[in-house]
Amino acid sequence: MRRPFVHRETLRWNDADLQGVVNNAVYMTVVEQARFAYFGSLGLLRGTSFPFLLGTSTIRFVRPARPGMVVDVEARVVRLGTKSFDMTYGISHDGITLAEARATLVWVDEAHRSIPIPADARRTFAEHEDLQDG
Amino acid sequence: MRRPFVHRETLRWNDADLQGVVNNAVYMTVVEQARFAYFGSLGLLRGTSFPFLLGTSTIRFVRPARPGMVVDVEARVVRLGTKSFDMTYGISHDGITLAEARATLVWVDEAHRSIPIPADARRTFAEHEDLQDG
Amino acid sequence: MRRPFVHRETLRWNDADLQGVVNNAVYMTVVEQARFAYFGSLGLLRGTSFPFLLGTSTIRFVRPARPGMVVDVEARVVRLGTKSFDMTYGISHDGITLAEARATLVWVDEAHRSIPIPADARRTFAEHEDLQDG
Amino acid sequence: MRRPFVHRETLRWNDADLQGVVNNAVYMTVVEQARFAYFGSLGLLRGTSFPFLLGTSTIRFVRPARPGMVVDVEARVVRLGTKSFDMTYGISHDGITLAEARATLVWVDEAHRSIPIPADARRTFAEHEDLQDG
Numbered sequence: 152m153r154r155p156f157v158h159r160e161t162l163r164w165n166d167a168d169l170q171g172v173v174n175n176a177v178y179m180t181v182v183e184q185a186r187f188a189y190f191g192s193l194g195l196l197r198g199t200s201f202p203f204l205l206g207t208s209t210i211r212f213v214r215p216a217r218p219g220m221v222v223d224v225e226a227r228v229v230r231l232g233t234k235s236f237d238m239t240y241g242i243s244h245d246g247i248t249l250a251e252a253r254a255t256l257v258w259v260d261e262a263h264r265s266i267p268i269p270a271d272a273r274r275t276f277a278e279h280e281d282l283q284d285g
Numbered sequence: 286m287r288r289p290f291v292h293r294e295t296l297r298w299n300d301a302d303l304q305g306v307v308n309n310a311v312y313m314t315v316v317e318q319a320r321f322a323y324f325g326s327l328g329l330l331r332g333t334s335f336p337f338l339l340g341t342s343t344i345r346f347v348r349p350a351r352p353g354m355v356v357d358v359e360a361r362v363v364r365l366g367t368k369s370f371d372m373t374y375g376i377s378h379d380g381i382t383l384a385e386a387r388a389t390l391v392w393v394d395e396a397h398r399s400i401p402i403p404a405d406a407r408r409t410f411a412e413h414e415d416l417q418d419g
Numbered sequence: 420m421r422r423p424f425v426h427r428e429t430l431r432w433n434d435a436d437l438q439g440v441v442n443n444a445v446y447m448t449v450v451e452q453a454r455f456a457y458f459g460s461l462g463l464l465r466g467t468s469f470p471f472l473l474g475t476s477t478i479r480f481v482r483p484a485r486p487g488m489v490v491d492v493e494a495r496v497v498r499l500g501t502k503s504f505d506m507t508y509g510i511s512h513d514g515i516t517l518a519e520a521r522a523t524l525v526w527v528d529e530a531h532r533s534i535p536i537p538a539d540a541r542r543t544f545a546e547h548e549d550l551q552d553g
Numbered sequence: 554m555r556r557p558f559v560h561r562e563t564l565r566w567n568d569a570d571l572q573g574v575v576n577n578a579v580y581m582t583v584v585e586q587a588r589f590a591y592f593g594s595l596g597l598l599r600g601t602s603f604p605f606l607l608g609t610s611t612i613r614f615v616r617p618a619r620p621g622m623v624v625d626v627e628a629r630v631v632r633l634g635t636k637s638f639d640m641t642y643g644i645s646h647d648g649i650t651l652a653e654a655r656a657t658l659v660w661v662d663e664a665h666r667s668i669p670i671p672a673d674a675r676r677t678f679a680e681h682e683d684l685q686d687g
Contacts, residue, residue, distance in 0.1 A: 160563075164589040164601070165444070165582050167437040169486070171601065172397075175339050176313040176433070180567050183310060187566040187621065199566070199573065199620050205309050209343040215397070218437070218601050219589065263306070263349070294429075298455040298467070299448050299578070303569040303620070305467065310567070314433050321432040321487065333432070333439065333486050352467050352571070353455065440665070443607050444585060447578040473577050477611040483665070531574070531617070 155225045156192065156279075158185035164218040173216035178250045179208065182240045185224035193275050202272070203256040204263060206235060210252045220244050228280045234258055234267050236276070289359045290326065290413075292319035298352040307350035312384045313342065316374045319358035327409050336406070337390040338397060340369060344386045354378055362414045368392055368401050370410070423493045424460065424547075426453035432486040441484035446518045447476065450508045453492035461543050470540070471524040472531060474503060478520045488512050496548045502526055502535050504544070557627045558594065558681075560587035566620040575618035580652045581610065584642045587626035595677050604674070605658040606665060608637065612654045622646050630682045636660055636669050638678070 166177045190196050216222060222244050230237035240252040258268045276282060300311045324330050350356060356378050364371035374386040392402045410416060434445045458464050484490060490512050498505035508520040526536045544550060568579045592598050618624060624646050632639035642654040660670045678684060 163582065163586050165436065165585060167601065168433065169435040169437060169439050170334050170397075171437050172338070174317075175342050176310055176317060179310040179313055180565065183308075183567060184565050191621065199569065200304050204306070204349075205346055207343065207345045208309050209341065211341045212339055215338075219593065263304075297448065297452045299451060299570065301467065301571040302567065303571060303573050305571050314431065317433060318431045325487065333435065353459065438602050438665075440606070442585075443610050444578055444581040447581055451576075451578060468572050472574070472617075473614055475611065475613045476577050477609065479609045480607055483606075531572075 155227050156185075156189045158188040158224045158226060160184055160222055160224065162216050162218055162220045162222060166216075167218045171215075171217075173218070173220075175210045175212050175250070178210055178212070178216075178242055178252065181222065181224060181242060182208075182210075182226075182252050182254070185226045185240060186238070189226045193279060195272055195275060197261065200261075203236075203258050206255040206257045208252065208254040210250055212250050214247070214249045216242075216244060216249050222249060228276050228282060231268070231273060231276055231282055234265055236268065289361050290319075290323045292322040292358045292360060294318055294356055294358065296350055296352055296354045296356060300350075301352045305349075305351075307352070307354075309344045309346050309384070312344055312346070312350075312376055312386065315356065315358060315376060316342075316344075316360075316386050316388070319360045319374060320372070323360045327413060329406055329409060331395065334395075337370075337392050340389040340391045342386065342388040344384055346384050348381070348383045350376075350378060350383050356383060362410050362416060365402070365407060365410055365416055368399055370402065423495050424453075424457045426456040426492045426494060428452055428490055428492065430484055430486055430488045430490060434484075435486045439483075439485075441486070441488075443478045443480050443518070446478055446480070446484075446510055446520065449490065449492060449510060450476075450478075450494075450520050450522070453494045453508060454506070457494045461547060463540055463543060465529065468529075471504075471526050474523040474525045476520065476522040478518055480518050482515070482517050484510075484512060484517050490517060496544050496550060499536065499541060499544055499550055502533055504536065557629050558587075558591045560590040560626045560628060562586055562624055562626065564618050564620055564622045564624060568618075569620045573617075573619075575620070575622075577612045577614050577652070580612055580614070580618075580644055580654065583624065583626060583644060584610075584612075584628075584654050584656070587628045587642060588640070591628045595681060597674055597677060599663065602663075605638075605660050608657040608659045610654065610656040612652055614652050616649065616651045618644075618646065618651050624651060630678050630684060633670065633675060633678055633684055636667055638670065 166173045225241040235257045238254050242250040260266050300307045359375040363373050369391045372388050376384040394400050434441045493509040497507050503525045506522050510518040528534050568575045627643040637659045640656050644652040662668050
């Protein structure tokens with residue numbers, strides 16, 4: 152089995168809210184950044200744009216992070232449908248879980264209309280993730 | 286039955302991402318702002334701080350919003366547990382749904398430790414929402 | 420003399436930093452939003468894009484704002500050059516100044532290359548602001 | 554002469570605006586992050602809070618940055634007054650200038666009231682920056 156893709160990010164001072172907590176809205180941005188890195192590494196971005204829109208996303212907050220903290224985001228594609236796919240994310244610091252997330256992403260064309268996931272993208276995912284396609 | 290609380294917000298130019306879409310991370314901030322208004326109107330804020338932390342949150346993206354768009358967020362408390370409660374949110378523009386969200390919120394003391402929801406807060410929720418408490 | 424353009428904005432909970440202060444970086448976003456409203460009202464936007472890039476910007480912080488506060492941004496074009504123009508902004512709450520800003524903006528084409536400010540835009544500014552053109 | 558403090562930051566996908574440009578409001582946040590790193594390295598933070606408020610800040614935009622770009626922020630204290638001090642910042646990528654900034658910062662106590670810069674902080678700045686104090 153392949154090792155999952157891991158994106159490393161340093162939280163900014165500006166990422167903390169007025170209660171001193173890096174909250175779910177920021178975790179969502181960190182997850183987005185992990186997706187940007189993941190898709191960039193697979194050669195699946197369109198310039199700086201994503202070939203999908205975020206459908207449903209869920210974040211479970213486990214622990215607050217602090218400004219300046221280095222976090223790792225483990226990102227996996229766990230389901231590959233015809234027009235959409237699912238990813239899971241684990242955000243951690245020094246191996247301690249801060250949050251867990253899951254998202255359903257819908258493949259789109261450049262006009263943001265839903266289209267089937269192209270064959271070459273399917274192949275790339277399947278190779279990278281050891282997924283059973285279909 | 287009471288009418289739900291509605292918060293109105295104008296989306297900023299800066300809320301759109303580089304694909305021109307106001308995405309889920311911003312919808313999450315808009316939902317947070319609706320919570321701020323809801324808790325302020327019920328007199329349940331601690332200064333400018335919330336008496337809870339966000340546990341799990343789910344957002345379902347339906348349609349992109351555009352910069353400058355006025356959106357309404359309908360916010361309801363739909364479950365009142367001993368130490369946590371659930372809220373639902375509907376984000377719309379001119380009556381057309383843009384996103385739906387749900388969150389589980391955990392009541393905390395000023396040091397961010399989980400505590401039971403106080404009796405007066407329970408009463409306020411129950412009155413405002415016509416909830417069955419318990 | 421014409422009355423200056425005023426944009427009204429409500430500060431979000433998320434606009435405060437971890438010291439509880441709405442700081443200059445947010446004031447800059449509020450000023451940007453005032454520009455978006457100003458250019459929208461004059462019919463000078465390209466869709467949702469600006470026809471200029473921000474060159475130099477200065478913000479003087481006078482007082483911190485609080486989350487939920489309604490602020491007014493008075494925006495004026497105070498200089499109209501051949502390829503760039505200057506704006507000033509006053510951010511206030513209930514008539515009390517929170518910050519003052521000034522920006523030099525460089526007119527650009529759709530590929531973000533500097534071009535002379537077109538005659539119709541010059542005329543619109545001059546009419547709106549009672550500026551001496553040139 | 555000492556080498557200036559340099560903070561390295563990776564721009565996020567979310568840092569680009571809808572015109573695809575990482576603009577001055579984000580450069581301001583990147584500069585803030587450099588200040589956080591600089592003050593942390595000198596042991597002058599109060600927990601995660603700054604011992605000063607930003608008074609006046611100026612940013613000169615030179616070139617747009619792209620999402621994912623690694624930028625270096627060179628930060629210096631260039632003036633040390635009784636109650637305030639000035640810093641300059643150069644933001645660059647691969648040695649090419651993206652933006653330049655300057656800020657006047659006002660020393661404050663924990664209640665955000667202006668106070669003289671303490672002797673030990675003056676000494677720390679003077680040592681780190683080879684500044685003539687006074």
